[in-house]
Amino acid sequence: MIENATIETAAYEIMKKAAIDIPDDYLSGIKGMIDLETGDLSAFVLKAMVDNYEAATEDRRPMCADTGLPRYYVKVGNNARVDEGFVGVERSLRSATARATLDVPLRPNRVHPLWRTEHNNNVGLNAPEVEWSFEPDADWIDITTVHKGGLFGTDYRMLFPGDGVDGIKRFLLDTLIAFGKRGLACQPAIVGVGVGGSKDTCMQLGKQAACLRVVGDRNPDPKIAELELEFKELGNSIGMGAMGFVGSSMVVDCHIEAGFTHTGGMPVSVHTFCLSSRRATARVHADGRITYRTDPQWFTPYMRRESVAWQTEKADLSNTG
Numbered sequence: 001m002i003e004n005a006t007i008e009t010a011a012y013e014i015m016k017k018a019a020i021d022i023p024d025d026y027l028s029g030i031k032g033m034i035d036l037e038t039g040d041l042s043a044f045v046l047k048a049m050v051d052n053y054e055a056a057t058e059d060r061r062p063m064c065a066d067t068g069l070p071r072y073y074v075k076v077g078n079n080a081r082v083d084e085g086f087v088g089v090e091r092s093l094r095s096a097t098a099r100a101t102l103d104v105p106l107r108p109n110r111v112h113p114l115w116r117t118e119h120n121n122n123v124g125l126n127a128p129e130v131e132w133s134f135e136p137d138a139d140w141i142d143i144t145t146v147h148k149g150g151l152f153g154t155d156y157r158m159l160f161p162g163d164g165v166d167g168i169k170r171f172l173l174d175t176l177i178a179f180g181k182r183g184l185a186c187q188p189a190i191v192g193v194g195v196g197g198s199k200d201t202c203m204q205l206g207k208q209a210a211c212l213r214v215v216g217d218r219n220p221d222p223k224i225a226e227l228e229l230e231f232k233e234l235g236n237s238i239g240m241g242a243m244g245f246v247g248s249s250m251v252v253d254c255h256i257e258a259g260f261t262h263t264g265g266m267p268v269s270v271h272t273f274c275l276s277s278r279r280a281t282a283r284v285h286a287d288g289r290i291t292y293r294t295d296p297q298w299f300t301p302y303m304r305r306e307s308v309a310w311q312t313e314k315a316d317l318s319n320t321g
């Protein structure tokens with residue numbers, strides 16, 4: 001049985017870790033871009049960012065003054081039991097957010113959209129968001145926090161089947177150029193592309209692709225994996241680099257997630273996880289231990305299951321088109 005207090009401790013610690021320590025995969029990605037960067041100013045920004053990450057870790061202070069919008073993704077093992085149930089888990093996540101905002105400190109960004117009132121702790125109406133997923137044959141709970149910055153670094157377009165992959169590329173380029181020119185998110189970013197689903201699923205998949213997959217990770221569908229690499233190259237070829245300066249470092253990596261959609265449409269969303277790609281994960285084990293990591297391991301084979309169980313056992317899905 002997992003105790004609620006353990007959940008609170010884990011959530012508080014990952015709030016701190018996410019705000020302060022840049023994940024290794026993103027850091028390696030940025031370092032790898034420095035040598036390849038063609039623009040002087042863009043290369044200068046990349047080096048300054050690496051210095052900034054190191055200073056944040058050393059001083060135990062947030063890597064960016066803008067906390068973004070802290071949120072949670074929780075993956076629950078099917079056999080996990082919590083002493084105060086899952087309402088207790090949500091209460092713990094809210095209280096850990098408030099405590100971390102005060103202690104780290106995090107900028108209390110969350111306000112009421114109309115009255116601009118706030119509680120000074122990043123907690124409020126529908127905030128922080130908590131998204132749930134499940135995992136068979138497991139008795140742990142994985143809690144991931146993401147502090148997504150780049151308030152405007154997201155866009156959506158309803159395309160049609162006839163637009164094809166070229167239509168997606170056009171939308172991706174339009175979006176990245178607009179974000180870069182208008183300073184809507186600090187690059188280089190991990191770009192997430194959601195394709196398919198309903199409109200809300202499309203947005204959700206794209207955001208999860210940006211925030212919950214590590215640099216270097218590839219989609220298990222080889223054709224989608226190829227597109228990810230192609231989109232990354234495309235994003236880095238528009239002439240804009242770090243922070244929108246002339247250069248070639250716009251995209252650290254690109255991740256695509258797809259969902260079955262209406263036969264008449266092809267919704268697409270684009271999301272950028274900015275220069276402060278803040279994420280941290282805690283696994284709370286059934287015996288009360290907590291282990292920490294930076295790879296959320298969110299998209300498990302169970303998450304991406306394509307069909308109902310009796311069909312996956314009998315049918316060869318690679319032949320279903």
Ligand code: SF4
Pocket residue numbers: 064065066067068148149150151184185186274275276
């Ligand atoms: S986009 Fe990211 S790096 Fe830029 S100010 Fe916002 S949180 Fe900070």
